[in-house]
Amino acid sequence: MKRKVRILVVDDEESMRDSLSEWLREDGYEVESVESGEEAIEKVKKSKWTAALVDLKMPGMDGIETMREIKKLDKDLPVIIITAYATVDTAVTAMKEGAYDYIVKPFNPEEISMMLGKLVERQSLLLENIYLRKQLMRAYQFEDLVGKNKKMQEIFELIKTVADSKSTILIQGETGTGKELIARAIHNTSSRRKGPFVTLSCAALPASLLEAELFGYEKGAFTDAKTTKRGKLELAHGGTLFLDEIGDISPKTQVDLLRFLQEREFRRLGGEENIKVDVRVVAATNKNLKTLVEQGKFREDLFYRLNVITIDVPPLRERKEDIPLLVSHFLEKYNIENKKSIERVSEDAMELILSYHWPGNVRELENCIERAVVICKGNLIKPSDLPDYIRVPVSPSYKEDMTLEELEKIHIEKILTKYKFNIQKSSEVLGIDRATLYRKIKKYNIKMLKSAT
Amino acid sequence: MEEIEILIIGDVDLEMVERAVKKMENLLKIKARIDFCKENPDYAYNKGRGQYISGEIIKRINSERDSQKVLGIVDLDLCTPVLTYVFGEAQLDGKAGVVSLYRLREGSYGEPEIVFERFYKELLHELGHLFGLTHCSLKNCVMNFSANVKQIDLKGEQFCEACLDKLKSKLRERK
Numbered sequence: 001m002k003r004k005v006r007i008l009v010v011d012d013e014e015s016m017r018d019s020l021s022e023w024l025r026e027d028g029y030e031v032e033s034v035e036s037g038e039e040a041i042e043k044v045k046k047s048k049w050t051a052a053l054v055d056l057k058m059p060g061m062d063g064i065e066t067m068r069e070i071k072k073l074d075k076d077l078p079v080i081i082i083t084a085y086a087t088v089d090t091a092v093t094a095m096k097e098g099a100y101d102y103i104v105k106p107f108n109p110e111e112i113s114m115m116l117g118k119l120v121e122r123q124s125l126l127l128e129n130i131y132l133r134k135q136l137m138r139a140y141q142f143e144d145l146v147g148k149n150k151k152m153q154e155i156f157e158l159i160k161t162v163a164d165s166k167s168t169i170l171i172q173g174e175t176g177t178g179k180e181l182i183a184r185a186i187h188n189t190s191s192r193r194k195g196p197f198v199t200l201s202c203a204a205l206p207a208s209l210l211e212a213e214l215f216g217y218e219k220g221a222f223t224d225a226k227t228t229k230r231g232k233l234e235l236a237h238g239g240t241l242f243l244d245e246i247g248d249i250s251p252k253t254q255v256d257l258l259r260f261l262q263e264r265e266f267r268r269l270g271g272e273e274n275i276k277v278d279v280r281v282v283a284a285t286n287k288n289l290k291t292l293v294e295q296g297k298f299r300e301d302l303f304y305r306l307n308v309i310t311i312d313v314p315p316l317r318e319r320k321e322d323i324p325l326l327v328s329h330f331l332e333k334y335n336i337e338n339k340k341s342i343e344r345v346s347e348d349a350m351e352l353i354l355s356y357h358w359p360g361n362v363r364e365l366e367n368c369i370e371r372a373v374v375i376c377k378g379n380l381i382k383p384s385d386l387p388d389y390i391r392v393p394v395s396p397s398y399k400e401d402m403t404l405e406e407l408e409k410i411h412i413e414k415i416l417t418k419y420k421f422n423i424q425k426s427s428e429v430l431g432i433d434r435a436t437l438y439r440k441i442k443k444y445n446i447k448m449l450k451s452a453t
Numbered sequence: 454m455e456e457i458e459i460l461i462i463g464d465v466d467l468e469m470v471e472r473a474v475k476k477m478e479n480l481l482k483i484k485a486r487i488d489f490c491k492e493n494p495d496y497a498y499n500k501g502r503g504q505y506i507s508g509e510i511i512k513r514i515n516s517e518r519d520s521q522k523v524l525g526i527v528d529l530d531l532c533t534p535v536l537t538y539v540f541g542e543a544q545l546d547g548k549a550g551v552v553s554l555y556r557l558r559e560g561s562y563g564e565p566e567i568v569f570e571r572f573y574k575e576l577l578h579e580l581g582h583l584f585g586l587t588h589c590s591l592k593n594c595v596m597n598f599s600a601n602v603k604q605i606d607l608k609g610e611q612f613c614e615a616c617l618d619k620l621k622s623k624l625r626e627r628k
Binding site for chain 1: 542598
């Protein structure tokens with residue numbers, strides 16, 4: 001069966017339009033025809049086409065101009081220029097402007113059918129390419145985690161190995177590295193996947209509230225306990241409890257949690273009866289628990305209870321090779337969410353993304369791409385679509401053996417960036433006159449970064 | 454029951470048409486009625502190209518004939534505004550089509566049997582279009598597109614299974 005091939009015919013002459021469309025339809029293509037370049041552009045804006053057959057001579061916008069506009073909207077759309085008068089000049093112009101091919105009407109049936117055959121073959125190769133890319137992407141993806149970095153691949157393997165065990169798992173990593181995603185992946189890969197996945201962030205709650213959240217309480221346990229409430233541990237029965245920011249819990253809760261991990265049973269606050277639950281605990285922290293233990297802020301016995309299996313998630317700056325992969329993953333995600341069809345990130349924008357140090361890790365990168373998708377006007381993400389702080393190159397910091405000139409350049413750059421290249425303001429802050437500042441800008445070849453619109 | 458009208462337009466080898474129509478009736482188990490339009494379709498003549506525009510003939514059939522499916526037969530050099538020549542043309546899933554014997558004689562060494570076989574294939578091919586069939590990618594199916602007579606000779610004189618199935622369901626729909 002033929003793949004769905006959609007052809008747009010653009011010709012001002014009705015008889016040409018009709019006979020070409022009819023023939024293309026007989027050949028099994030989906031065809032739409034319009035009589036002007038302007039209408040063609042509207043069609044290209046609205047939907048995806050396999051190819052456009054555009055007449056060279058049309059009143060108003062001619063074929064070449066129409067092609068130029070079409071290419072701005074969809075640079076990969078092959079445009080075939082049709083002309084009644086074959087001259088070398090027009091052929092050369094058409095091809096130079098990016099036409100896929102050039103055909104003189106009336107066409108020889110053999111010629112047009114061969115040309116379209118080639119085009120369909122090209123399209124099926126493109127589709128195959130997209131399919132293979134997706135397959136490849138899947139190889140680098142585990143659940144919602146994306147990464148081809150060796151450490152990440154090791155983590156994916158480890159998740160598969162430990163998922164079915166009952167052991168407690170400790171996930172360590174900076175904020176935004178995807179600790180919760182790893183916990184979810186462990187849950188979804190384990191035999192507990194049909195059970196609940198319950199999360200509790202320990203940092204957000206004061207000690208007493210955290211205990212109530214974790215263990216639940218009986219009616220009358222404290223002033224506001226008007227009804228009996230089940231805690232997260234009970235809610236997670238048969239599934240996984242994810243305790244985020246475990247490094248932040250109080251000494252009292254640490255003891256209670258330790259008891260639960262040892263006995264696998266607990267009491268609700270104010271309760272007398274022991275409750276037994278089947279829960280796998282996955283804990284996460286962005287702090288170094290070992291250091292907290294050394295400082296006496298975290299119980300050593302609890303640390304060893306939690307630290308049966310440890311997963312260390314590398315920060316994004318240590319797995320830069322994953323950035324392009326993550327970018328395209330988020331691009332696809334936010335394209336769908338925002339009903340956009342942004343094809344890719346421009347090379348200079350990608351360069352900026354790669355050179356940024358991402359203190360907020362994958363979460364920060366995701367937010368950055370989401371923002372870019374929302375504000376991007378065309379189908380290419382440009383540097384101006386990125387937040388300001390990413391566009392400011394990380395200036396080399398102070399080094400002991402720096403020359404005075406190097407130091408001066410860095411300082412001038414910093415001030416200029418801070419005041420958005422306002423020369424008057426910057427020269428005032430620097431304590432020099434404007435002419436001197438101009439001279440120094442020229443001398444050190446300091447360039448202004450384009451600001452976002 | 455009469456299902457298709459075969460309209461002979463101008464001067465055409467009647468015997469060849471009758472033979473092909475009979476063969477087609479047997480293949481598809483349908484009835485066809487042959488009718489005549491003696492006048493040469495001068496209205497479709499294009500002076501500049503010295504050829505007949507097939508679309509004009511189709512338009513005329515559409516406006517003047519009452520049958521639901523009409524296939525005109527001519528012995529004229531047919532073309533369309535965009536193609537230098539055609540062996541025939543038909544409205545996809547429509548009412549009218551046309552087939553020409555003219556170019557089918559190329560390289561036939563005066564052998565009427567070769568021309569007959571080509572004509573029969575093109576008759577089935579345009580009929581297929583009238584019943585909504587598009588070109589088929591199978592080389593031996595009669596719905597495979599032929600840009601020249603060699604390609605007509607190379608393809609089979611049968612519909613492939615998929616095309617036949619679609620054609621038969623279309624024929625059943627009409628009953």
